[in-house]
Amino acid sequence: MLNAIGLNTPDDLFASIPVDLQLRYHLKTPAALSELELLARFNEMARRNAGAERTSFLGGGAYSHYGPTIVDHIISRSEFFTAYTPYQPEISQGTLQAIFEFQTLVCQLTGMEVANASMYDGSTALAEAVLMAERVTRRSKVIAASSVHPQYLEVVRTYVQHAGIEMQLADFDKESGQIDNNLSDRIDEKTAAIVVQSPNFFGCIEDLAALSALAHSRGALLIVGITEAISLGLLKSPGACDTDIVVAEGQSLGVPLSFGGPYVGLFAVREKHARQMPGRLVGEAYDKQGRRGFVLTLATREQHIRREKATSNICTNEGLIALAATVYMETMGRQGLQEVAKQCAQKAAYAARCIQELPGFSIRFKGPRFNEFVVRGPANASQLLRKLAQEKRIDAGIALSRFYPNCENDFLVCVTEVNTRDQIDALVNGLSNA
Amino acid sequence: MANVPEDLHYSKDHEWVRADGNVATIGITDYAQNSLGDVVYVEVPKVGDEFATNESFGSVESVKAVSEVFTPVAGEVTEINEELNDTPEKVNSDPYGDGWMIKIRMTNPGEVDSLLTAAEYEDFTKAERE
Numbered sequence: 001m002l003n004a005i006g007l008n009t010p011d012d013l014f015a016s017i018p019v020d021l022q023l024r025y026h027l028k029t030p031a032a033l034s035e036l037e038l039l040a041r042f043n044e045m046a047r048r049n050a051g052a053e054r055t056s057f058l059g060g061g062a063y064s065h066y067g068p069t070i071v072d073h074i075i076s077r078s079e080f081f082t083a084y085t086p087y088q089p090e091i092s093q094g095t096l097q098a099i100f101e102f103q104t105l106v107c108q109l110t111g112m113e114v115a116n117a118s119m120y121d122g123s124t125a126l127a128e129a130v131l132m133a134e135r136v137t138r139r140s141k142v143i144a145a146s147s148v149h150p151q152y153l154e155v156v157r158t159y160v161q162h163a164g165i166e167m168q169l170a171d172f173d174k175e176s177g178q179i180d181n182n183l184s185d186r187i188d189e190k191t192a193a194i195v196v197q198s199p200n201f202f203g204c205i206e207d208l209a210a211l212s213a214l215a216h217s218r219g220a221l222l223i224v225g226i227t228e229a230i231s232l233g234l235l236k237s238p239g240a241c242d243t244d245i246v247v248a249e250g251q252s253l254g255v256p257l258s259f260g261g262p263y264v265g266l267f268a269v270r271e272k273h274a275r276q277m278p279g280r281l282v283g284e285a286y287d288k289q290g291r292r293g294f295v296l297t298l299a300t301r302e303q304h305i306r307r308e309k310a311t312s313n314i315c316t317n318e319g320l321i322a323l324a325a326t327v328y329m330e331t332m333g334r335q336g337l338q339e340v341a342k343q344c345a346q347k348a349a350y351a352a353r354c355i356q357e358l359p360g361f362s363i364r365f366k367g368p369r370f371n372e373f374v375v376r377g378p379a380n381a382s383q384l385l386r387k388l389a390q391e392k393r394i395d396a397g398i399a400l401s402r403f404y405p406n407c408e409n410d411f412l413v414c415v416t417e418v419n420t421r422d423q424i425d426a427l428v429n430g431l432s433n434a
Numbered sequence: 435m436a437n438v439p440e441d442l443h444y445s446k447d448h449e450w451v452r453a454d455g456n457v458a459t460i461g462i463t464d465y466a467q468n469s470l471g472d473v474v475y476v477e478v479p480k481v482g483d484e485f486a487t488n489e490s491f492g493s494v495e496s497v498k499a500v501s502e503v504f505t506p507v508a509g510e511v512t513e514i515n516e517e518l519n520d521t522p523e524k525v526n527s528d529p530y531g532d533g534w535m536i537k538i539r540m541t542n543p544g545e546v547d548s549l550l551t552a553a554e555y556e557d558f559t560k561a562e563r564e
Contacts, residue, residue, distance in 0.1 A: 138480055275475065300475075300500045309493070309502075 055423045056395045057351075059372045059414025060201065061122070061149050061227045065340065066418055067254040067328060074327045075320055084319065089282075089296045095319065096294035099282040102326040109232045109329070110246040111239020112268035116279035117317035119265030122249025123152040126195070126225045127159035128267065128278045128312055129245045130167070133193035133221045135276045135311065136244075140165050141190045142223075145179040147172040147200035149227055150403040156195075165192070177204035177365025177374070184214060193221040193245075198238070199231055201403075202412065203348075203372030204365050208241035221245060229253050229266065230416075231370045233341030245269050254328025255321055264321035275301060278312030340417050344371035347424065348415040354428040355413070361431060364410055372414045374400065377431070381411040384434050392430040394423075436465035436559065439530055443546045444555035445506035447488070450530060456543045458507050461534040462494060462525065465559045470496040473525040476518040478535055483511045487545065491536060494525065507545045509538035 002008060014022060033041065046052075056064055075081060079094055089096055099117045106115035119125040130142050142160070144153060146169045153169075160167055171180045179196055187194065194215045198206040212222040224238040226248035238246040248266040255263065269277050275298065283297030303310035332340065348371040356363045360378030375397065377384055382399040389395055397414070400407035415424065438444075443451040448466035452459040467473065475495040485491050485505040494501050514536050518524060525533040540546075550558060 138483075275477075300495050306500060 051395070054389060054393045054395050055419075055426065057397055057413050057415060057419065057427060058395050059203075059228070059416075060398045060412050061151065061249065062257055062260070063228055063230070063252045063414065063416055064257060064418050065230060065252050065254075065416055067256060067324075068331045070331055071254040071324050071327045075324050080320065080323055084316075090293075093294060096282050096296075098323050098326055099280075099317065099319070100284060100294050101330070102322045103282060105326060105329045106266045106268050109229070109237070110248070110266070110268045111237025112243075112246050113239075113271040114274045114277065114281075115266065115268040116277055116281050118250070118319070118322040119247075119267050119279055119314065120318055121261070121263035121265045122225065122227055122247060122251075123149070123155035123265075124159075124314075125247035125249075125265030125267045126152050126223070127156045128314070129223045129225070129247050130156055130160055130165065130193065130195065131163060132245060132269075132273070132276050132278060132311065133223060134163070134165050136273050137192040137219065137221060139190050139192035139220070141168065141188075142166070142193045142195055143168050143170050143183065143186055143191060144195035145170050145172060145197065145200065145206075147177065147179065147202055147204070148195060148197040148225060149201045152197070152225060152227075170194075172200070172202070173367075175365070176367040177202040178206050178367045179211070187214065187218045187220060189219070191215075191218060191220045193223045195223045195225065197225040197227065198235075199226075199228060199370045199372060201227075202365055202367075202374045203369045203414075204367030205231075205235060205370060208236075208238055208243055212242040212244070215244075216242070223247070226266075228371065230337070230341050230344055233337035233339075234345055235341075235370065239268075244273065250321070250325040253325035254331075255324050262318065262321050264318040264325055266325075274298065276311055277301065279314055280317050341370075343417040344415065347371070347417070347419055347421075348373065348413075350421075351413065351415045351419075351424045351427065354424070355431060358428065358432045371416060372412060374410050374412055375431075377409050377411065380408050382408075384431075385411060387434055388430045392426065394427055394430050396427055396430065436463065436468060437530070438464070438552045438556050438559075440552045442530065442552065443506070443549035444552065444558075445488075445504065445549055446558060447504045447506070448559075449503060449506050451506050451546055451549060452530075452534075453540075453543065453546045456540050457512065458509065458538045458540050458546065459534050460491075460503075460505065460507075460536050460538060461529055462503060463555070464529045466501075467526050467529045467533070470494060470501060471498045472496055473522045476515075476522045476525060476535060478514045478518070479511050481511050481514060485509065485511070485538070495522075503535065505538065506549055507538060507540050508542065509540040511536050512539050513537040 103115040173180050196206045215222040221244035223245045224243045229248045229252045246268045250264040250266050281298050285295045301311040302315045352373050362376045364374040364376045397411035400410040448463045473496050477492045479491050487508045488504050490502040491505050
């Protein structure tokens with residue numbers, strides 16, 4: 001083979017790498033293992049992952065939900081599993097149909113008119129929404145609630161800092177946990193959008209109808225980000241509240257938790273803004289004989305055609321995870337999703353009620369909530385949480401001090417349908433004895 | 435043969451300019467719309483935007499391609515053709531009339547004299563075709 005390409009030794013293949021950068025010794029890797037030995041080794045490593053064995057009340061952007069086994073079954077099929085985003089789309093009708101169904105379901109879930117083929121995750125989708133608001137309004141300032149997930153805000157900041165967009169933070173009301181009422185004074189003719197998360201990072205539900213009315217009265221858009229997509233099974237949809245751009249993290253929809261990814265971003269807009277939307281878009285079409293088919297549509301927004309004028313430098317989608325979300329939503333159906341959402345809300349309400357009866361504990365915010373809430377404890381929350389994890393094997397929540405100063409005693413608790421009453425009672429017991 | 439009205443000024447990027455005092459109405463030529471094919475979307479700036487000479491002020495999307503459109507003269511946008519939002523095909527059916535795109539208050543109204551005349555533009559497109 002070397003002869004065929006005109007070389008003498010295998011080293012010639014690496015001639016372009018400077019000699020001092022070439023590895024001249026063997027890597028110290030362990031000897032090969034048999035399959036039996038390998039499985040035993042993996043099992044042993046898995047047993048060391050103590051966190052996976054603890055009862056979890058962790059939320060804050062990543063949620064533990066039940067995923068029906070059919071989700072893994074469908075996405076493991078080789079036709080789907082090996083496919084990347086459709087670059088030669090018309091030959092991949094199955095992939096396109098799945099994406100079309102995903103888009104349809106995202107529209108139904110969010111109450112919006114057009115959804116794209118998905119983004120990387122919720123945070124990058126939020127950043128893209130901000131860039132889109134600037135294109136639609138041709139204004140350069142956005143006002144984001146400081147109760148948006150702090151890591152999402154970091155991602156948005158990363159995106160907009162060199163895009164000529166100024167991001168200002170709006171305080172949250174210390175009583176309700178919702179965005180502050182003084183917001184109105186800060187919106188002017190330069191404001192492209194108000195950005196909120198609902199339920200927000202503290203679990204409080206924002207008054208989206210009032211916020212959209214306020215934004216629209218000044219010619220700005222309302223962008224709503226959602227980290228817990230299951231909440232849409234119960235809450236009034238952002239679309240019904242006249243939201244302009246809805247983005248969400250789709251992990252809750254049948255995607256397991258595994259060290260932070262891969263996740264999937266949902267992105268939905270009003271039809272009048274579809275041309276300013278980032279990402280891929282699948283449309284329905286009919287051939288000469290009237291047979292239904294699927295095509296990539298409005299591709300002129302994308303960078304392989306518009307180059308630097310494209311609506312985004314993302315011209316891919318999170319295909320496999322979007323498929324998982326699609327199968328999840330189709331399996332659960334409208335009713336199933338409502339039931340999951342109800343269970344989350346009711347179990348969270350039960351947990352909150354029990355916790356606030358404990359001496360020294362209170363629920364910090366009065367705003368309406370879904371399945372997460374902030375608990376104010378009697379002492380340093382980080383120490384309390386560490387104690388519970390070590391002694392009771394319960395991950396009771398996320399210490400807010402990690403993101404917000406002056407919140408040493410506060411922690412965020414999340415309850416979903418997978419948490420049993422016994423687990424909740426154990427949490428309450430653990431807190432009362434901590 | 436493409437229609438090239440005598441009373442207009444033309445650019446080599448295939449825009450036309452109708453000058454009325456210091457206001458210039460701008461669109462794309464019959465030759466341009468014919469080359470592009472069916473226009474499905476026209477992106478225009480907003481009123482108040484300012485453009486230098488030969489700056490991109492928007493784009494025309496046809497079933498074949500997306501093309502930038504440029505301002506042959508510098509100035510501030512005073513009016514945009516909102517009708518094109520819903521009926522972009524007017525660029526095809528009536529490029530010099532209902533298919534106009536923007537009106538600009540010219541910084542230097544004399545600038546139109548540097549543009550091509552109808553006869554010069556016809557020669558230019560003929561050369562481009564060959």
